[in-house]
Amino acid sequence: MTAFQFTETMAGSYHLLSAPEEERPMSFTINARSRSLSRFLGRRVVEIEGEVDAEDFADHKPLRGTLELDVVMTRRLPYRFEFTANDGRRYAFAGQKNVTFRRLLDSMTVLPGSILDPDGNEIGRAELRFDIKSDIFRFLKSWRRA
Secondary structure, three states, rough: OOOEEEEEEEEEEEEEEEOOOOEEEEEEEEEEEEEOOOHHHOOOOOEEEEEEEEEEOEEEEEEEEEEEHHHHOEEEEEEEEEEEEEOOOOOEEEEEEEOOOOOOHHHHEEEEEEOOOOOOEEEEEEEEEEEHHHHHHHHHOOOEOO
C-alpha cells in the first residue's frame, strides 16, 4: 500500500555540452510515491515515474527514478531518473535543489541538473523551475494518502 503520493512538474531549458549556445526547452512531470510509511521514515526516498520532454533529445519519454525528501536534515532535494532518448540509448538526469532558509522560495523552486550518458559522463546541463503561480494549487491538491 502506498503511504503517500504527489505530482510535480518542473520546466525550463537544457543544452548539450557539445552545443552550449543552443538552449532548448525541457520539462518533466513526475508522480512520486512512497510504498510504505515505515520504509519512508527509515530512508526518506520516494520512487518517481513520469515523463521527460527535452526538445530534440528526449521527446515525451517515460522516466523512472528516485527523489530524496530528507530536506530538514540534508537541506537537499536530489532528483535522479533514467529515460530512453530519441536515439534509443539510456540516459540519466541528476539534479538537486539546495535549500537555504535565507532564500527558501527560490531554493525550493530551482533545480539545476545534468544529463548523463550511459557511461555516467555529463553531456548536458539543465535549469528547471517549479512555477509557483500556475502550479502550486495543482501540486498541493495532488498530495494524498493512498
